[in-house]
Amino acid sequence: MKHLSIIVPAGNAILDTIVGTHGLFKMANARQKQIGKAQEDIFDIDLVGISNEVVYNKGLFQVSPTKTIADIKKTDLIVVSGISGNIERELKNNAPFVDWIKRQRVENDAEIASLCKSAFIVAETGLLNGKNCATHWTVHDLFKQKYPQVNLIPEKIISEDNGIYSSGGAYSFLNLILYLIEKYYGRETAIWCSKVSEVDYDRSNQNQFTIFSGQKDHSDESIKEAQIFIEAHFEEKLSVEALANRFAISRRNFIRRFKKATLNTPLEYIQRVKVEAAKKSMESSTLNINQIMYTVGYNDEKAFRNIFKKYTGLSPIEYRRKYNREMAFS
Known part of the structure; x- marks a missing residue:
């Protein structure tokens, strides 16, 4: 035994x-x-x-x-x-x-x-x-x-x-x-x-x-400002190059500092903020998947579906069917 x-x-x-x-x-x-x-x-x-x-x-x-x-x-x-x-x-x-x-x-x-x-x-x-x-x-x-x-x-x-x-x-x-x-x-x-x-x-x-909440328990103020900017402008097309220029940091240094402070690369952070916004919309709104995709700054349906599944483990349709209140009880 x-x-x-x-x-x-x-x-x-x-x-x-x-x-x-x-x-x-x-x-x-x-x-x-x-x-x-x-x-x-x-x-x-x-x-x-x-x-x-x-x-x-x-x-x-x-x-x-x-x-x-x-x-x-x-x-x-x-x-x-x-x-x-x-x-x-x-x-x-x-x-x-x-x-x-x-x-x-x-x-x-x-x-x-x-x-x-x-x-x-x-x-x-x-x-x-x-x-x-x-x-x-x-x-x-x-x-x-x-x-x-x-x-x-x-x-x-x-x-x-x-x-x-x-x-x-x-x-x-x-x-x-x-x-x-x-x-x-x-x-x-x-x-x-x-x-x-x-x-x-x-x-x-x-x-x-998972509910994504960006790691801000760090002392790099420039990166913290970049995080706040991303979260406030997630519906826009954001690039790492533009963010680095906005905060007057070289692209390479920006990526290094961002990863050190947040444990995500800038691109991962952008994607996760957009996916989190899409999840919330799918849970509570009556917008269709394409409308939600556009509101969080994506135009390519395949790219959106792949990124969404990468961070949630479900396709957008599967996630909405599972967590949207009206669909769950219909």
């Missing part, structure tokens, strides 16, 4: 990632025995904390870990439940997990899965350096700044790299847990769990949920 450690973070945690992970693995254990593919549970499951009792939401919720990290000498799979709130504060709250996770990986070859923003805890171990990782889209910029040696894959809901797994934001953790269930229990059981839990199976992209 393998051993599963579901981490119960100290401080602020996303309780659903603890309860949901525990529930799905228990369900998979029961299903394997029910269909005769196992005589005993595939995983012995423990909720693992720093202490024996963890209180959340000012005492509103309480979780009692079945074991502490001091109790667990060897584990096969570690699922790090989601954290919330101030990242730096939560990293301090959960610092004792870092060495324990690293030791389990190095000494016991444990596999590790981070859910949502708990990718920060795993990144603190150094085990993600040079590897791919996913996390919640709201902290992509912070993650890239804090861990430049990690290859963040912003569009992915699930990332796997040599036994280290990670999920995108919020309830996409369920997709990662089903992915792990497929690996350890087989696809038949994973699909059964997805149907019983009514979780969409094989979802892999989180771009459609």
Whole structure:
């Protein structure tokens, strides 16, 4: 029998990632025995904390870990439940997990899965350096700044790299847990769990949920002015050359400074601002796709469709059908 450690973070945690992970693995254990593919549970499951009792939401919720990290000498799979709130504060709250996770990986070859923003805890171990990782889209910029040696894959809901797994934001953790269930229990059981839990199976992209908000937490005032200008004139035809001239910066230096400050090239920033404006229009207006395309400064239908899909994972028609209020309820 393998051993599963579901981490119960100290401080602020996303309780659903603890309860949901525990529930799905228990369900998979029961299903394997029910269909005769196992005589005993595939995983012995423990909720693992720093202490024996963890209180959340000012005492509103309480979780009692079945074991502490001091109790667990060897584990096969570690699922790090989601954290919330101030990242730096939560990293301090959960610092004792870092060495324990690293030791389990190095000494016991444990596999590790981070859910949502708990990718920060795993990144603190150094085990993600040079590897791919996913996390919640709201902290992509912070993650890239804090861990430049990690290859963040912003569009992915699930990332796997040599036994280290990670999920995108919020309830996409369920997709990662089903992915792990497929690996350890087989696809038949994973699909059964997805149907019983009514979780969409094989979802892999989180771009459609992203709300782009340009990174302005930097000290380059000229670039900040350029960002504001782009956001105010997204409906116009904007070029990198014209923007560089407008702010009296050489084209090469403008691109370098823009990328350093915003983590996007100027062209990427222009495209993302235009796509975000198009998304908002598709969600709330009755304009057709071509009309929306023109209002955000595109004239080429194919180019608009390709750029839109690049940043959302959906075609304009698919996005509108899914998120426009009138179409969703028609």
